[in-house]
Structure formats: C-alpha cells, structure tokens
Amino acid sequence: xxxxxxxxxxxxxxxxxxxxxxxxxxxxxxxxxxxxxxxxxxxxxxxxxxxxxxxxxxxxxxxxxxxxxxxxxxxxxxxxxxxxxxxxxxxxxxxxxxxxxxxxxxxxxxxxxxxxxxxxxxxxxxxxxxxxxxxxxxxxxxxxxxxxxxxxxxxxxxxxxxxxxxxxxxxxxxxxxxxxxxxxxxxxxxxxxxxxxxxxxxxxxxxxxxxxxxxxxxxxxxxxxxxxxxxxxxxxxxxxxxxxxxxxxxxxxxxxxxxxxxxxxxxxxxxxxxxxxxxxxxxxxxxxxxxxxxxxxxxxxxxxxxxxxxxxxxxxxxxxxxxxxxxxxxxxxxxxxxxxxxxxxxxxxxxxxxxxxxxxxxxxxxxxxxxxxxxxxxxxxxxxxxxxxxxxxxxxxxxxxxxxxxxxxxxxxxxxxxxxxxxxxxxxxxxxxxxxxxxxxxxxxxxxxxxxxxxxxxxxxxxxxxxxxxxxxxxxxxxxxxxxxxxxxxxxxxxxxxxxxxxxxxxxxxxxxxxxxxxxxxxxxxxxxxxxxxxxxxxxxxxxxxxxxxxxxxxxxxxxxxxxxx
Numbered sequence: 135x136x137x138x139x140x141x142x143x144x145x146x147x148x149x150x151x152x153x154x155x156x157x158x159x160x161x162x163x164x165x166x167x168x169x170x171x172x173x174x175x176x177x178x179x180x181x182x183x184x185x186x187x188x189x190x191x192x193x194x195x196x197x198x199x200x201x202x203x204x205x206x207x208x209x210x211x212x213x214x215x216x217x218x219x220x221x222x223x224x225x226x227x228x229x230x231x232x233x234x235x236x237x238x239x240x241x242x243x244x245x246x247x248x249x250x251x252x253x254x255x256x257x258x259x260x261x262x263x264x265x266x267x268x269x270x271x272x273x274x275x276x277x278x279x280x281x282x283x284x285x286x287x288x289x290x291x292x293x294x295x296x297x298x299x300x301x302x303x304x305x306x307x308x309x310x311x312x313x314x315x316x317x318x319x320x321x322x323x324x325x326x327x328x329x330x331x332x333x334x335x336x337x338x339x340x341x342x343x344x345x346x347x348x349x350x351x352x353x354x355x356x357x358x359x360x361x362x363x364x365x366x367x368x369x370x371x372x373x374x375x376x377x378x379x380x381x382x383x384x385x386x387x388x389x390x391x392x393x394x395x396x397x398x399x400x401x402x403x404x405x406x407x408x409x410x411x412x413x414x415x416x417x418x419x420x421x422x423x424x425x426x427x428x429x430x431x432x433x434x435x436x437x438x439x440x441x442x443x444x445x446x447x448x449x450x451x452x453x454x455x456x457x458x459x460x461x462x463x464x465x466x467x468x469x470x471x472x473x474x475x476x477x478x479x480x481x482x483x484x485x486x487x488x489x490x491x492x493x494x495x496x497x498x499x500x501x502x503x504x505x506x507x508x509x510x511x512x513x514x515x516x517x518x519x520x521x522x523x524x525x526x527x528x529x530x531x532x533x534x535x536x537x538x539x540x541x542x543x544x545x546x547x548x549x550x551x552x553x554x555x556x557x558x559x560x561x562x563x564x565x566x567x568x569x570x571x572x573x574x575x576x577x578x579x580x581x582x583x584x585x586x587x588x589x590x591x592x593x594x595x596x597x598x599x600x601x602x603x604x605x606x607x608x609x610x611x612x613x614x615x616x617x618x619x620x621x622x623x624x625x626x627x628x629x630x631x632x633x634x635x636x637x638x639x640x641x642x643x644x645x646x647x648x649x650x651x652x653x654x655x656x657x658x659x660x661x662x663x664x665x666x667x668x669x670x671x672x673x674x675x676x677x678x679x680x681x682x683x684x685x686x687x688x689x690x691x692x693x694x695x696x697x698x699x700x
Contacts, residue, residue, distance in 0.1 A: 154437035156444075157308040160200035161360060161430040162193055164207045165401025166422035168214025168263070171249055171467035173459050176216050176478060177524060177541035185424045186246070187467065188453045190253050190460035192427040196451070200431075202307045205254060206314060208401035209261025209364035211246050212275045213546055214423075216474040217467070219661075221245055222267040225274055245470040247278035249463050257303050259316040260285035261364040261402065262382075265330045266546045266659075273297060284316025284362065287342040289335050296333030301346055304354055310434055310441050313356035315346050319365040319402055321382035324639030324648070327548070327655065339365060340387050347394045357441035358396045358432060361388060366403030367417075382641065389415040396443055397430055409448035418448045426450040478537035483668040485534050486676040491525040495569070495593055496693040498678040501529065505542055505660075506597035507675060508667045513551040513654060515632035516618075517559055517598035523591050525697075534674065539665050547634035549656040549663060552647060557625035559599060560613055561646040567612040568643065569593035570684075570693075573605045578689035581696050592642035594633075599623060600681045605689045614685075634660060 167186060175182040197203055212218055221241060250258070260283055264272055276283050276297065286301035302315040320336035347359055366383035385400045389412035397416035406426060407419040420428035433445035489501040502522050509518040527541040568588040574580060583605060600617040607614070616623045633647055635655075640648030656663060668674060684690050 154435050156433060156435045157310060157441075158200070159307045159310050159312060159358065159432045159434065160196070160203035161312075161314075161397075161399070161428075161432075162196055162203050162205045163362070163399040163418070163420055163428040163430070164189055164205075164424060165364070165399075165420050165428075166210045166261070166404055167207065167246065167424050168210055168422065169212065169218030169246060170215055170423045171217055171245060171463065172471050173453070174471075176474065177527065177537060177544060179478070179537060183425065183453045183455055183457070185453070185459070186249050186253070187459035187463040188457045189424045189427050190249075190463045191458050192451050192453065193253060194460070196427070196429055204256045204305060204307065204312065204314070206256055206362050206399070207250070207258045208362050208399060209259045209318065210263040210401065210422075211250075211258060211261060212244055212271070213263040213266045216478055216540065217245055217470045219546065220474050220477050221470055222271050225267070225271050241469060241473070244275040244278045245467055247275050247280075249466050251278075251280040252462055252466060255281045256305065257282050257284050257300075257314060257316065257362070259283070259362045259364050260288055260299055260318045262319055262322045262325060263546070265322060265326050268327075268330045269296070269332065284314070285318040286315055286346045287320060287337040287339045288318050289337060291333050291335050294333035302350065304350075304356060310358065311354075311356045313350050313354060313359045315343065315350070315359065315361050317343055317361060317363045317365065317388070319382040319384075321639065321641075324382075325635050325641070338381070339363070339384050340391060343388050343392045343395075347392055351394045357434060358443060359394055360430075361392075361395055361398045361400075363388065363398055363400040364402050365400060366405070367400075367407075367419075385417065386412065389413070389417060396432065397446065397448075399428055399430065406450060408450045416446050416448055418450075420450055421452070424453060426452045478535060478540065480536045481533045482536055482539060482665060483534040483672050483674055485529050485531055485674045488531045489527075489529040489674070491522050491527040492697060493694055494522045495525060495590060495595075496684060496690050496697070498595070498680050498682050500675040500678045501527065501542070502595055503597065503675050503678050504668075505664065506595075508664045509549060509632040509660070510597065511667060512549060512656065512663055513630065513632040515551050515598070515630040517554075517596055517629050518632040519562060519594040519596050519637060520634070521591050521594050525590065529674070534668070536665055539668055540661055543661040543664055545634075546659040546661065547636055548658070549660050550633055550635055550638040550652055551654040552631045552633060552638060552650040553653055554629050554631040554647070554650050555625065556616075556618070556623040556627040556629065558631065558646045558650065559596065559623065559629060560616055560625065562594065562637075562644055563596060563601060563603075563613045563616070564610050565643040565646070566592070566594045567603050568609055570603065570605055570612075570689075572608055573686075573689060576606055578605055578686050578692060581692045583689055583693050584696055588643070592644075594637070594644075595682060597679065597681060602682065603684045604686075605684060606686065 170185040285299040368383035
C-alpha cells in the first residue's frame with residue numbers, strides 16, 4: 135500500500151507537459167516581373183495595374199500581420215520593359231541608344247536589384263530571360279543583389295570560372311526551419327546564344343529536385359521545403375512526338391514525383407494560379423509583370439515533438455487601380471524610368487495610314503507586315519514567321535516614335551535564319567492555326583472561334599507564301615491553297631526561313647524548327663532591328679501584302695465580334 139502511495143505522489147510531482155505550440159509561416163512571391171517597376175504600360179504610355187512599386191505596397195501590408203514573411207521571386211526579372219532594355223544596353227556597350235545622355239546621377243546599379251534590395255527580398259530564382267543580355271549583364275545584376283540567386287539545376291561546367299548559383303537557402307521563421315530550393319527551366323540552350331550561358335550546364339529539374347530535397351531532408355532537417363521554380367505547369371498544349379519541344383515546363387511532374395515538398399511557387403508561363411493541390415503539394419503562380427502578389431500561409435504545430443505542417447492555404451493579392459505605388463520604390467526607379475521615356479519618345483519614322491493590332495490576328499495587316507519586312511530584309515530569307523505579341527498596339531498616321539515601333543515587338547528575341555523546306559512551313563502554319571477553334575457549323579455563323587488551348591503569342595503569321603486558314607476543317611488540316619511564287623508549295627522545296635530564337639528552339643508547339651540547321655543569327659534583338667530599320671527607311675508599309683486570309687469570310691466577322699467583346 136505504501137509503495138502505491140509513493141508512486142501516486144511521484145506522478146503528482148511531475149511537471150505538466152508544455153502545451154503544443156502553433157505558428158504560421160508566410161511566404162510571399164512574385165514572378166516574371168520583366169523589368170516592371172513603374173505602374174505604366176510603356177508601349178502605350180498609359181497607367182497600368184502592374185509593377186514592383188505597387189507590389190511593394192501589397193508586401194508592406196502583408197508584413198504588418200506577418201512581419202517575418204519570406205519574400206521570393208521566381209525569375210525573368212532583369213529583362214522586359216524599356217527600363218531594363220535601355221539600362222542593359224548601357225551595361226553591355228557603355229553607351230546609350232540614339233545618343234541619349236544621362237541626366238543627374240549615373241545609373242550604376244540594376245534598377246530591379248536596387249528596388250528589390252530596398253524591399254528586402256529573401257531570394258530570387260534564375261529565369262531564362264535573365265540570360266538575354268549575356269553573362270556580363272547577368273553577373274552585374276547578381277553583384278548588385280543583396281540576396282542570393284537560386285538554381286539547383288544550373289551548374290558550373292568543370293574548369294569554368296563561372297560563378298555558381300546557390301541550390302537552396304534555409305531560413306528560420308518563428309522557430310520553424312524553412313528550406314527553399316530554386317529550379318530553372320533547363321531549355322535555355324535551345325533559345326540562347328552559347329556565349330550567353332558559357333560555363334553553365336542545365337540539368338533535368340525533376341531529377342535535381344528529387345536529389346536535393348532528399349539531401350535536405352536527411353542532412354539539414356528542415357521543417358518545411360518549398361520549391362521556387364522558373365517553369366510552367368507542363369500541361370500539354372498539343373499531342374506531339376517526344377522531343378518535339380524543349381523540356382521547359384515540369385512543375386506538375388515535380389509535384390507528382392518528388393517526395394518531401396510542401397509547396398511549389400512557380401512562373402515562366404505568364405499564367406496565374408491562386409492555389410491547387412497535387413497530393414499534399416500546394417501549387418501557386420502569381421501573375422506576371424507584377425500583376426499580383428502570391429501569399430502562402432503554412433500552419434505548423436509541435437504536438438508530435440517536432441514541427442509539422444497541419445494546414446496550408448494560398449491566395450493571389452491583385453494589384454488594383456486604387457493600389458498606391460510605394461514612394462520609395464518610385465524614387466529608386468525614377469531616373470531609369472525618365473531615361474526610358476526619353477528613349478521611347480524619340481521620333482524615328484512616318485506612318486502613311488492609321489494602324490491597329492485589334493484585328494491583326496484575323497486578317498493580314500500592314501502592322502504585322504512591318505515586322506515581316508524587317509525580318510526578310512535582315513535575313514534574306516524566303517519565308518518569315520512572326521506573331522503579333524501585343525494586339526493592343528496602335529500607330530496613328532503621321533510621326534512614329536520608338537515607343538510605337540517597340541510596341542510591335544515587346545520581347546527581346548533574336549532573329550534566326552533556318553534551312554528548311556515546304557513541309558516545315560506547312561507544319562508550322564498548322565501549329566499556328568491551333569489558335570482558332572473549328573467552326574461549329576459549315577457557315578461559321580457563331581463562335582467562340584478563338585481557342586483557349588493555344589496562347590496568342592504563339593500564333594505566327596507567315597510572309598513569303600500565300601495561304602488560307604480554313605476554320606471549317608479540323609485541327610492539323612486547316613492550311614489550304616499554300617503557294618510559293620504562284621505555284622503550290624512542294625513539301626520538299628528548300629527554303630530559308632526567318633524565325634525568332636524561341637521558335638528555332640521549338641517552343642510553342644513549333645518542334646518542326648527545333649533541329650533545323652541555323653544559317654544565321656542576329657547579334658541584337660528583333661525590336662532593335664525594327665527600330666534601326668525604320669530609323670533608316672523612315673516610312674512604314676502603307677498596306678498589307680494580302681498573302682493570307684481566314685475562310686470562310688463569316689468566320690472573320692465572328693472573330694472580330696469576339697475581339698470587340700473583350
């Protein structure tokens with residue numbers, strides 16, 4: 135009896151177990167900022183609900199209730215708007231375009247890095263467009279950054295003096311150890327000049343993720359692991375043979391196959407995803423150009439003796455017209471912005487007619503032919519392919535500025551000449567025609583006729599051949615009356631074909647170009663070629679060549695009605 139009494143007293147004297155703690159870890163994310171600092175559309179000169187200055191306001195608001203939030207960016211940061219283009223041109227050449235002069239202090243630091251430093255970014259993931267201006271510019275921006283650039287699958291070649299990228303970072307938030315692994319689309323060699331990535335090799339992102347996450351879990355013992363990825367989901371746009379396109383998008387594969395991940399925040403594809411799940415992995419993609427801020431909240435408790443994620447949620451916080459731009463970011467950006475504006479307002483040519491991109495994807499226009507003219511003139515090609523990347527472009531009759539010319543081509547793509555043939559041209563046009571849906575009836579009396587399965591920036595038009603796109607026919611059989619020099623185009627006819635570097639790499643379904651022999655490459659971007667051409671020739675085309683059309687005509691009426699309803 136005494137022994138039982140002593141045992142009971144011993145139990146009473148033990149200290150009570152500490153109650154389980156719960157904490158919330160917040161991660162904020164941006165992606166594909168592409169040099170957007172000011173809330174302005176540089177190609178129209180009008181205010182726009184985008185940019186890091188407005189994102190900064192959302193970040194500061196989120197930090198008021200999550201002061202220890204981590205802030206990451208998923209890449210494609212130092213290329214895009216004229217703010218970065220003008221600055222990067224100066225870094226590369228030591229001179230400004232069109233003899234612009236600095237006003238005020240010299241611009242020594244990359245504008246995006248300066249702003250992101252001020253905002254306190256935790257890390258940035260390497261993007262493919264960050265290589266566009268070459269390694270000198272890339273390294274310059276990295277030196278300016280007060281935070282690490284991550285890419286576990288971008289490794290230094292043996293013997294190279296290239297600067298390695300950190301594979302991951304580990305940060306402690308409210309006692310929780312958080313690991314963030316960075317991954318980059320490995321398709322960069324398909325798109326970039328070898329000199330732009332010399333010394334680096336790009337490994338399979340899924341395989342590297344499996345290895346790195348396993349190593350982290352074993353050796354570092356983080357409580358959470360997040361993958362920050364510059365790559366898209368990878369949902370197939372079309373059915374094509376293996377290897378037809380570069381392996382650029384793999385987020386779904388990573389989510390399905392890599393064990394030990396809590397979430398993936400990603401970019402590259404310029405889509406947005408507020409939150410989805412693959413198993414227990416949370417998937418989030420903020421809007422490009424600083425259109426929204428992703429917020430991921432993870433609830434953890436330690437009731438099991440260690441931190442365990444018990445809940446996770448995400449949302450996108452949009453930039454709105456009423457979102458106030460952060461004055462500190464505007465102050466940093468102002469000298470770069472003013473320099474870009476002076477460049478954009480420089481007159482370079484005359485337009486003999488009013489032009490608009492509103493219907494330029496539905497009928498041949500002088501606007502698109504203005505691009506084709508430059509590509510054919512620079513390459514001597516037989517056939518030229520281009521998309522209208524920004525259908526909102528307008529060029530009024532009269533003087534034309536750099537801004538209006540630049541709006542014709544909003545990406546820093548380079549121009550290639552490929553050795554191809556008639557079959558390649560036909561296949562490329564069939565791929566482009568996926569932008570449209572098949573008519574619901576023979577008369578094409580109603581829509582919708584624009585497909586949501588193919589992006590408009592992947593809809594290329596061709597110059598140098600004549601053709602029709604018959605929307606009464608099924609996908610893959612829509613290109614009819616395809617002629618070259620007035621005769622049906624022979625599939626075996628050898629042709630020199632002008633395309634941009636992304637088409638040459640097979641992106642957007644253009645796998646027919648991927649392994650073609652490259653005969654010539656430009657040493658500058660296509661937008662600069664357009665500006666230089668019309669600075670010399672002074673006059674844009676007055677009318678379209680009329681080499682292609684959509685049939686039946688009723689389909690064009692429906693398409694124009696759809697566009698007007700946007």
